[in-house]
Amino acid sequence: MRRTLIRPGLVVAALLALIAVAQTAVAQDRESGPWWPHPIWGAEDQAGGSNWITPEVVLRAASLVKTGKVYELGQVYEHGMPLFGQRTYTMVIPGSPSGGPVGDNQLVWHDEFLCGEIGQIGTQFDGPGHIGTHMRLADGSETEVFYNGFTLEEVKGTYGLQKLGVENIKPIFTRGILIDIAGAKGVHVLEHSYEVTVADVRQALQRQGVEESGIQPGDALLFRYGWSKYWDQEDIYNLNPPGIGLEVAAWLAEKQPSMIGSDQWATEVIPNPDPSLAFPVHQEIITKMGIWNLENMVYDTLIEDEVYEFLFVYTPIRFKGATGSPARPIGIR
Secondary structure, three states, rough: OOOOOOOOHHHHHHHHOOOOOOOOOOOOOOOOOOOOOOOOOOOOOOOOHHHOOOOHHHHHHHOOOOOOOEEEEOOOOOOOOOOOOOOOOOEEOOOOOEEEEOOOOOOOEOEEEEEEEHOOOOOOOOOOOOEEEEEEEEEOOOEEEHHHOOEEHHHHHOOOOOOOHHOOOOEEEEEEEEEEEHHHOOOOOOOOOOOOOHHHHHHHHHHHOOOOOHHHOOOOOEEEHHHHHHHHHHHHHHHHHHHHOOOOOOHHHHHHOEEEOOOOOOOOOOOOOOOOOOOOOOOOOOOOOEEEEEOOOOOOOHHHOOEEEEEEEEEEOOOOOOOOOHHHHEOOO
């Protein structure tokens, strides 16, 4: 047998142990490594934290709706939006109208042609095949290893990932908790490269009247740094945003959210205070824990209404083999 489950009572200890894993390549057994098999979901799981979205979680989240007001938590996809590195986004209308007229009723229509790294631009969802780690296995071979111990040989595919595609993620319908770090600090926006600490998180929760002990597995924990203020200023937006670090990643292991999110392009602090590490929070939460990450969100309307707990809805588009998905997340109170 490839792997076995760990009893639920050992889950927190097992997840916390993941944080102690060295970032450098080390020899590991293919069947059992530093973050695999997943202690809750088992050897072959590809859905990670979305497994928390049970009927009980859905019903509990639905009970939060009191007014029916809907909050848009994603940015508009458009030319000129901030993009990471050399990623691209282009949309054109192929003719206006694109087709017609046809029929006695002279019907016409418009189509669009969309080109770009659509799963990793704009308000973007990082799926299980997005982030991995290069390491050496016990047999001496070196490879890339992804969520739940799947290797590059199992995952890679020219026309879509063979394992860990975003189609494996279940719809997210759960309680959203906005953690307003900027508000707790009394500022509109945090400074470049500010690392959010657990103390900062607890300060924000206390200010909002949210009990830390009340956070439940499957909740969506969404961090506000105020960074969406710079969405129309790409040179500022893309430059070293504030975010959570490895200390908060360890805290997340305890809380077991279905996913996290933020109003900047990485969720984690850039650069990491340890200059030898590149995007280590991504490795901790995605690769090792199966906690999914939604980036480039916007929380302005929630802040205006001082709404910190709400029904959170996001359903990744089922692009088979994709590393991520576009997003139109909403909150409902």
